[in-house]
Amino acid sequence: MKLTIGHLYPDLLNLYGDRGNIQCFRKRLEWRGMEAEVIPFLSGDTIDFSQLDIILLGGGSDREQELVCGHLKSIQQDFKNYVEDGGVVLAVCGGYQLLGKYYKTDKKMIEGLSILDITTEWQPERLIRNIVLDSPLFDTPVVGFENHGGRTYIGSHTPFGKVFYGLGNTGKSGYEGVLYKNVIGTYLHGPLLPKNPQVCDYLLERALKRKYGDNIVLEPLKDELEHLANGYIAGRYSDKKYILKETIKRHI
């Protein structure tokens, strides 16, 4: 079995260790005896969505997002069809914002893919810190790091998780990210997948089922180190004393 992973615009969107997400997809397939092919699509390349099983859209700076925006127009319809057809997408930070209708910065209006009915607005205070989520999809918490100036309003969409510690979509809503069909949009980097193998396997399984049929089940892997890394952050932010200490430090 083999999955083809399309990495969209790594020349523009490569800000927060997104390579880690690609590497995680690849290795967790290989360790199970499956094949992974990663195709990087640079800005301007043509993309055949029918050959893709997973798409990764990473984070970029506001300026680079604006440059991406021009390329998105040409793939908008194909991308939308792919999503509606159950195609797997992981969109992080800037990529997450671009799935929506627009990203309004202080100077400009960046048009998005309009695949989801969500909008993002820029505010001068960036939301930067470690973040821990409880997601209904998983038993273990999802941990990562958020760093965004945009506040994303997801309307009636389902969020990716509930914020246990951190700020999330708007800093106020108590929720983070978005879930739609087989799409996960999120502000969590760090990168997201290596520390959250449950999320990686969830996406891999969805992609395998779409390609090879519903009876595909992923063999569990020995994820000791993954759980230690995840547990370290989850544990740290379950400790009220630690949170208090960090909050005090942040304000002096």
Place this chain on the structure above:
Amino acid sequence: MKLRSVLAIKCAKCTSYLIKKLNRGSGVTLPGYVARLVDPHILSVMVGMVKEKTIVTMGTNGKTTTNSILYHALEAEGKKVIINRTGANMLNGIISAFVLAADKHCRLDADYACIEVDEIASVNVLPQLKPDCALLTNISRDQLDRFGEVDITFNKLKTAVTSVPDTKLIINCDDVLSYTLASESGNTFVTYGISEQIFDDISRSEIRESIFCRSCEKKLEYDFFHYGQLGIYHCPNCGLKRPEPDFTAADISLEDELYTFSMDGMLIHSTARTPYNIYNTLSAYAALNALEADLAHFQDMIESFDYGNNRESIFSINSARVQLHLAKNPIGFQQKISLVLKDEKPKDIIIQINDTYQDGEDISWLWDVDFQYLADAEAATITTAGTRKFDMGLRLKYEDISCDNTTDLRSTIIERTKRGTGNLYVIVNYSGLYSTNYMLTELEKTQKGGEEA
């Protein structure tokens, strides 16, 4: 001098005295804070007492080394120079450097000031310092949890230099970000750059900041990359291109682990073991020229210069060779990996990654480093340590490189020096540097002969 400034200096000196007496750290920032509380204009007052010139050094990598070269070059010409301590490169640390250098009559006896300035702090510091020259080493991603995005760093630096239009810039024209910044700023500038390919494949980090033309947004074309986005570039659309540098190093060759190169008519047998120290030397030399400083002793000084700076120290513990290296961002770490691979002997490696505010709380940058090369590093063991040892371990695991981890760095070091390959690399990020350096110094003293368990 106004009474207020005198009072500010006295208060700062008292604070410094108290901190040392009470053993509350080295006291490099609080005195500056106190001085500023008493006299908000203290920095301008102090810098006004510098007899000749003031230069600031900014940029992501190479600040401390470059500033240290400037300091030693000026001292070699018999000048009295004020310099701020490593890491004390925010406003308070810089004020401390000045006020603590004042004599008991609150006067400053200095010909030059060489000040390293943090990129974010530059916006506040430069208008007060009004330096004669500002050296910018390079701009790349570093501590994104503090800086947000590289574009934000770029804009801060640009705001800082445009606020001091009379300051002459010294910039690395191989870095399209630095060059664009200088061109857009309106300040006069001189450039330095290297036209030979001196970085090997391993040190050539593929993580690049913005290789899209900032004026016309087309993708730049490169003859070759040095590392990151540094290289010989041109824009196929609007004609922007890497200029011929005013200062350059050429005929670069590596002999017995040390670089030799020619620069402005001198053939320099340097003590530099890494190509980025050629950049640091070149940038400092360009800056000294811009300052119109004497250079009679430059060659002698640089040929015996210690680039280590406590950042690359070598120890002998239990007859093992132990090297301590600082790696705090992707570009820097990539250079260290290249250095490790140049050493063909078997080795043990310890990597300590912390995530304090000083280090950067976001450790996702580890995934921007090409760690896969470590698979060929002849490493008998790789051990991860620090608050984020599991994240570092995962980074290696996802390259199929096996490693273990430790919560007790000291005993792991002792164990490796006794039963390891006799060739140990300890790579740490910022907050672990001083404590590990201290630990290794102390181990070197007490462990001779291996009498301690």
